[in-house]
Amino acid sequence: MNYVSSITPIGKMLTGLESADSHATLQAVSEDLRTDLDVSHVVYHWVSGSGDQYGCGTYDPAWVERYMEKGYLRIDPVVLGCFQSFHPVDWKQLDWTSRAARAFLADAVAHGVGNQGFSVPIRGPNGQFALFTINHFCDDEVWARFTGDRRRDLILLANAFNQKALELQPGRRPQEAAALSPREVEALTLLALGHNRAQVADTLSISEHTLRVYIESARHKLGAINTTHAVARALQRGAIVL
């Protein structure tokens, strides 16, 4: 069930994100994440349905300012290539052939943006759209290895960032804890009691595959990194009682 590899610092990050209570904390988490992943930059950027923008990340403020001033949003192949999509994108997959795109890339690299990048687009509620990006200076081989090993981690991080950013939106009502269905509660309860997967599946008269999906759903709703964390969070929230 461990979609998140246990050796990554991602667990710590997701836990840090979960307790973030302001944009400043979100910014700090992005900085920690850069250190822990050992990449050049971590960037999160969102646009709401009504056009409001918010971003945090590790880019040099001079680059952010230049990006705005030059209107790069209109030619940035990452934004153009990811907007409204829901599949993760490696920057090498994008079209950098136009003169404007090449000039943009040269300017970006001159400002410390990596030559490699991986972006996860997210479609949120009510037309909200967000982009979570990791970028780095390295060759293709190293990058292919990194994104190959970490793809799911990065997707989970992207979604955790977005969930938190949505929660921090001004005027948003405090979010009620995502309700678990009775079946998810039963599954987590049995796991909390120390039963293994096969026993839980057997007790609930479902296949282990089905159980796996129920646990994955519960994991997401609880904002947990893995099954153990999901059980702990469910207990802590009182969603399950032993």
Next chain:
Amino acid sequence: MIRYIYGRDLGTHPRLRDGMFRDRAAQFVRRLGWDLPLTPDGREIDAYDGLDPLYVIWETPGGDHGGSMRLLPTLGPTMVNDYFTHLTDGVRIESPLIWECTRFCLSETADPRVAAALMLAGGEVLEHFGVAHFVGVFDARMVRIYRRIGASPEVLGSAGRGRAAISVGLWSFETEARARVATRAGIAPETSRRWFDAAFGTPPRRTETAHVSRQANRNSQLPREITAAVSVPVA
């Protein structure tokens, strides 16, 4: 060949788009008897088509729709969560690692290998987009087709009996299942990969893949295209 097209881009492929919606009407309404509304010109289009899904479409050599399926992230609205939670014990299946796959459709004249080709394309999506599972609703009559192409879903729940049964299923392609599907489709994994790259661009890939593949070929009795599939690193 396989095409991967977001809903917003269907307009640039009018022949595939119209063929797909007409073939869906033929399959789901006329052949399977599902009670779905049709447009006045006989196309089956529902609310989820309005959510800019990712379509996986088999384009025949003549440029027509040969079969297709529709993918959506489960963090947004999905059929399974909107209408079929009674088949999942009330569990809303939501995860950035699970996508919904619906409207698996074959044209009436489709080559039998088209279903397998679509599944093979589904395997590309799982591998390269970090998706762990597809979840989807399917009709009892599809069970045989899925079995024949070597991609039977894990059934999460069913309602109804016999031909009227409707189920929610889960696909999680293990590598050997993908190799089986590739064989059924008669498509080399490299070709499938090329079509995927044609749609989404080519990312940097580990060079060791080729090395492992050569080794696998040396040590195996399996046909070359199958060992190549087995050696593809699963993300």
